[in-house]
Amino acid sequence: MxxxxxxxxxxxxxxxxxxxxxxxxxxxxxxxxxxxxxxPEHAREAAVEAIRSGEADAYTSNKGTRELREAIAAKHDRTNGFSVHPRDVIATAGGSEALHIALEAHVDPGEEVVFPDPGFVSYDALTRIAGGTPTPVELREDLTMDPAAVEDAITDDTAAFVVNSPSNPTGAVQSEADMREFARIADEHDVLCISDEVYEQLVFEGEHHSPMAFAETDNVVVVNACSKTYSMTGWRLGWVTASERRIERMLRVHQYVQACASAPAQFAAEAALSGPQxxxxxxxxxxxxxxxxxxxxxxxxxxxxxxxxxxxxxxxxxxxxxxxxxxxxxxxxxxxxxxxxxxxxxxxxxxxxxxxxxxxxxxxxxxxxxxxx
Ligand SMILES: Cc1ncc(COP(=O)(O)O)c(C=O)c1O
CATH class of the missing domain: 3.90.1150.10 (Aspartate Aminotransferase, domain 1)
Structure with missing residues (x-):
């Protein structure tokens, strides 16, 4: 049957x-x-060149090429206020796969995942696919997510909460104070904060801050992608950044569902991230x-x-x-x-x-x- x-x-x-x-x-x-x-033309060219030369013909390392991960680590240094070793990055098939492996690696069946409501559609769906229980939290009047509401929603069964700033669907940007609070909550409650930062470069008022820059534990996983920043949605190239032990667990999922991100896309992403901004x-x-x-x-x-x-x-x-x-x-x-x-x-x-x-x-x-x- x-x-x-x-x-x-x-x-x-x-x-x-x-x-x-x-x-x-x-x-x-x-x-x-x-x-x-x-x-950007230089990103396209890098992929075309890699295809012509045959460099993009084969699997790359599961985590992605060393050069791409170095470019991502340099980008975090340059714009996010934290430093990571290139080994603590996995290149993924877009931000979507990054969210998927983050949840698969950290959520057990029945555990709760807290996320903004309204929020990006994948948070609910990927939580369910991981066997978890979606726990949406209401937003403030200004459509930002209130750290106090997240803290209230956390129970002994909470595995993770998702922060998304700037937000899809609201366009809201969380303040630095909020991001510091999210980092504190992740630290104090020992729950994972998955910070979805795919729109980080599209900010019109204030500044983007990553909770990764404020957390004292390794309880933050950053999800990002070239999709929105470089208008590369069709290339399917994103990444996760986290501590060594979390990367090792996420790699166990990534290795079997994806093997590695598309090689031509990795060359394009490296050029986009390290070229003119x-x-x-x-x-x-x-x-x-x-x-x-x-x-x-x-x-x-x-x-x-x-x-x-x-x-x-x-x-x-x-x-x-x-x-x-x-x-x-x-x-x-x-x-x-x-x-x-x-x-x-x-x-x-x-x-x-x-x-x-x-x-x-x-x-x-x-x-x-x-x-x-
Ligand atoms: C908030 C948010 N996170 C992640 C993604 C996934 O992006 P990607 O196209 O890189 O998979 C999207 C795409 O719309 C999004 O809006």
Missing amino acids: TTFSNRVEQVSISGIRKVFEAAGEDAINLGLGQPDFPT GVVEEMRAAFEERRNVLLDGLNDMGLETPTPAGAFYAMPRVPDGWCDAVIDRGVVVVPGEAFGAGGTGHARISYAVNVETLKEALDVMADATASVE
């Missing part, structure tokens, strides 16, 4: 995909979670301009929107029926409940489109807003 595992039966296909499928072909898509810029600032500035256009437009419609200080998402509070009315008019937005019960009454709007398209979409949203009021 063929049956499916209970763990997988509890996971459904992401609500985001369903919205795309429902929208027409000519729709303006403000549902996408990827930057609309090209991958001007492209990153250009993208950040473009996103900031769009963010301002979107925020002004939403405010003009009277939709209350906490100012998103990072990433490329905004999450206004919207009246009942608003998302359907917008989608029916040919603009794809994602209903907030796709990111957890806490997202109910919100919509996630991605502004990874040019200003002109964004303005067109705002006209449609204004029309939809008037229709549901």
Whole structure:
């Protein structure tokens, strides 16, 4: 008899995909979670060169090439305020695999994983796939995650909590004080803090801080990727950074599910991380301009929107029926409940489109807003 595992039966296909499928072909898509810029030319070239020379033909070391891991360690030194040895990094198939191996290596069946609600869809699904129990926590009014709420949610059965700043879907950025608190909680309660930092370079107000820089124990695992920083979502290249013993456990999973990250992507990532960083600032500035256009437009419609200080998402509070009315008019937005019960009454709007398209979409949203009021 063929049956499916209970763990997988509890996971459904992401609500985001369903919205795309429902929208027409000519729709303006403000549902996408990827930057609309090209991958930097020097990163592409490095991959092409590695393919032509045959350097990318074979498996690399399970953890990834030494040169890539050195580039990642140098990047942490340069921008994150902590230092790691290149052996304490595993290159993964995107941030997605990094989250997967972090949870698989640290969560036993029945153990709880605390994460933001609304939050990135993978936290709930990957917790279930690991056999764990999802424990969503409500966000503050400004859509940041309250360390006190995380601390309250921690029980003897908690294996880990996830911090995501800047956040998908809210665009919220946690303060340095919050990040220090998350590090303290990980230390004092002896629970793992998985810090998902894939949007760290896209910050418009304040600064990104990693709890890894503040923790006194090794209870923080950093998840990052080239996907959003270098517009490399299709390359599938991310990484985890952690202590030697945690890396060794995560490697046990990575080795069997992935063997190694794609070799051409590793060459591209090394070039992206160690090459000129001007492209990153250009993208950040473009996103900031769009963010301002979107925020002004939403405010003009009277939709209350906490100012998103990072990433490329905004999450206004919207009246009942608003998302359907917008989608029916040919603009794809994602209903907030796709990111957890806490997202109910919100919509996630991605502004990874040019200003002109964004303005067109705002006209449609204004029309939809008037229709549901
Ligand atoms: C918060 C967050 N973490 C991780 C990921 C996964 O990124 P990747 O494309 O590198 O797997 C995403 C992608 O949307 C994300 O939004």
